[in-house]
Amino acid sequence: MSLTPVYLxxxxxxxxxxxxxxxxxxxxxxxxxxxxxxxxxxxxxxIKSGPFFNMVVSxxxxxxxxxxxxxxxxxxxxxGRYAPDRKGLPLDIDVLLYGDLVGNFDGLILxxxxxxxxxFVLWPLSLIAPDLVHPVAGKSFQALWAESSIDQVLxxxxxxxxxxxxxxxxx
Numbered sequence: 001m002s003l004t005p006v007y008l009x010x011x012x013x014x015x016x017x018x019x020x021x022x023x024x025x026x027x028x029x030x031x032x033x034x035x036x037x038x039x040x041x042x043x044x045x046x047i048k049s050g051p052f053f054n055m056v057v058s059x060x061x062x063x064x065x066x067x068x069x070x071x072x073x074x075x076x077x078x079x080g081r082y083a084p085d086r087k088g089l090p091l092d093i094d095v096l097l098y099g100d101l102v103g104n105f106d107g108l109i110l111x112x113x114x115x116x117x118x119x120f121v122l123w124p125l126s127l128i129a130p131d132l133v134h135p136v137a138g139k140s141f142q143a144l145w146a147e148s149s150i151d152q153v154l155x156x157x158x159x160x161x162x163x164x165x166x167x168x169x170x171x
Contacts, residue, residue, distance in 0.1 A: 003032065003060040006068065007097040007129065009114070009121050013044065014088040016053040017159065019079050023091050024057070024161050026075040031059035037124035038167040039159035042152060045118060049088045053157065054120035055166070056096065056128050065098050065105055096121065102135050111135055116144065119152040 008027070012019040020039070028034050037056040044052060061068055072093040079091035096112045103110065111134060114121050126145035133140050139147075159166045 003062055004099040005097075006031070006059055006061050006095065006099075007125060008057045008059070008072070009054065009092075009094045009096050009112070009125075010057060011052045011054040011092045011120070012090060013049050013052045014080075014090045019091040020053055020055065020159070021161055022079055023075055023093055026078070027057060027059065027093075028162075030063070030071065031061050034059045035128060036161065036164075036166045037128040038156050040120055040124060040154040040167075041157045042120040042154050045120075045152070052089075052120065053159070054124065054154075055159075056121065056124040058128050065095070065101065065108065065110075068098070069095055069108055096125065097132075097135070100135050115141075116148075117150070119148070119150040119154050122148060122150065123154060 010020055010023050024036065035058045039053050039055045042052050042054055076091050076093055081090055081092065094112055095108060095110065096115055098110055101110045115125060115134065116122065116137065122141065122145050126141040130142035131140050134144060137144060156167045
């Protein structure tokens with residue numbers, strides 16, 4: 001089976017480092033060539049909670065889209081996302097892009113609208129895939145970030161996964 005490039009958004013606002021690392025470990029178990037953006041702290045959008053850590057991951061997969069999404073839901077569940085007594089969001093993993101697919105796939109809309117709405121998605125995506133072109137907007141993610149006027153404050157945070165420092169000097 002051929003490989004498809006995927007871009008995933010990860011976020012957590014409970015035990016943020018532990019949950020992001022657990023998510024990355026799980027993803028590395030079935031995705032190929034996992035690459036990570038810098039990690040950013042951001043204020044919550046759309047929910048009342050503490051600040052989030054957010055990042056974007058690029059990888060390659062041989063899984064069909066819906067199987068990939070199903071596995072991501074299992075990873076979220078393993079990290080307490082759907083626990084009835086949870087407070088906050090332990091781990092959220094969203095498919096941002098899956099190859100060049102555009103449309104509604106059983107309720108999963110690609111490319112994910114949050115790419116153009118949330119700085120905590122667009123900035124890390126512009127860092128990990130600056131020259132990749134948004135399949136609908138028709139501009140590179142670097143250009144989209146440079147032109148954006150999203151009113152959200154982000155701060156890069158030191159973050160290490162598997163002995164690698166993910167967040168370096170960011171301008």
